[in-house]
Amino acid sequence: MCQLLGMNANTPTDVMFSFTGLATRAAEHKDGFGIAFFEDKGLRLFIDPHSALDSPVADMVRRYPIKSRNVIAHIRKATQGHVALENCHPFVRELWGRYWVFAHNGDLKDFAPRLHGAFRPVGSTDSERAFCWLMQELAKSHAGVPSVDELSRTLRDLLPLLHARGSFNMLLSNGQALWAHAATHLHWLQRRHPFRTATLADEDLSVDFGALTTPQDRVAVVATQPLTTGEAWEPIAPGELKVFVEGSALP
């Protein structure tokens, strides 16, 4: 199994604190890591088949305050697919002139969908197969980038088909929204005014978000397990899709 981290904000926000929290869990999730940052329509993707604890790429990410409104990160413990760069999440494809980023935690048993469209896996994971199938079905359902609401409706049709095939905790973003689907473990919280100090659950590190933010800032964070103590993390129910826009969960 793996661990996921997602961030959606209404203003470009750095994710160094949360990524540090995720990386401390890399001791048992040592088969690679990846993190993708949207900057408007542009995307930075950093992946490494080494542990986030000792990867020079992860070290740069922890020290370089890249600011983004949509981030997806993943640390990997291989279940299907060997340890290799092409099997590191997140995966990226282009559709309708936008990049789409996907990361998965879980296991889809014997999932071999018919991929007859323009999306094929490069690596050998069940996760990338599921992503290619999802992109193929999205491409069939809309002629161009639909609204976030329309996309969410289409995803609510498609995701139960994957949920039925095994464990499918997923984060997906196109830079406009963050979609989070839970199967077993996925938690989220919103940080907003008045901001407080947060302390990482696994490491003796605190950040006073009040000193770093303005009263208008809204940030939603999604993670496999709560990353901090003393904050109100909420579980996402199995089978539920939560949609985050501008740092808030849509009703």
Added chain:
Amino acid sequence: MCQLLGMNANTPTDVMFSFTGLATRAAEHKDGFGIAFFEDKGLRLFIDPHSALDSPVADMVRRYPIKSRNVIAHIRKATQGHVALENCHPFVRELWGRYWVFAHNGDLKDFAPRLHGAFRPVGSTDSERAFCWLMQELAKSHAGVPSVDELSRTLRDLLPLLHARGSFNMLLSNGQALWAHAATHLHWLQRRHPFRTATLADEDLSVDFGALTTPQDRVAVVATQPLTTGEAWEPIAPGELKVFVEGSALP
């Protein structure tokens, strides 16, 4: 205009020396940089809309000896498309379960091809439009990944159509080969046994490749302008496509 760097080798090779040489030219090519490394079918892509001289990402690339058999790098001086992450080369798409990496130096005037297939530009450069068109036409010409020879034949049909529209110096790789098309300036050399010491043209830095290589190693390097002094760089003729496999130019 921009500057290109490509590397194709028969054994995983680091490109730190050549990338350092390219980065010293970033003073006048300050509108972004990018570098893509294949590791088998997997791909690492590092891009930054900042100059390769002061980007923390470029700094990491210069210090982290990532070994690859196919590398494409680019430093950008914006001509078409504003300075933004989505306009940084190289660009990446997936086709037939392989990543394709593309970088361009030049200017295509009023190039607005009909993009009716599965590849759309995310940014606003003529270069990404040309890449999407090239991917679309390749996808039409073959049902799956063809041999390097077949691909080269198809590219020799398609590239004159782009060459006719302006200045089209291009590097393309799918991890199996490096294709280099020249319009104005593109040079290449092969390093092989007996390896010598090479000195960067722009910086007081030398490397004794003899100490770092085995007699079987073959490395082809392609660059807009020769990066070193005292080595036999050869110009690629305008309109010529050179194909590099396993560190050697195909006849």
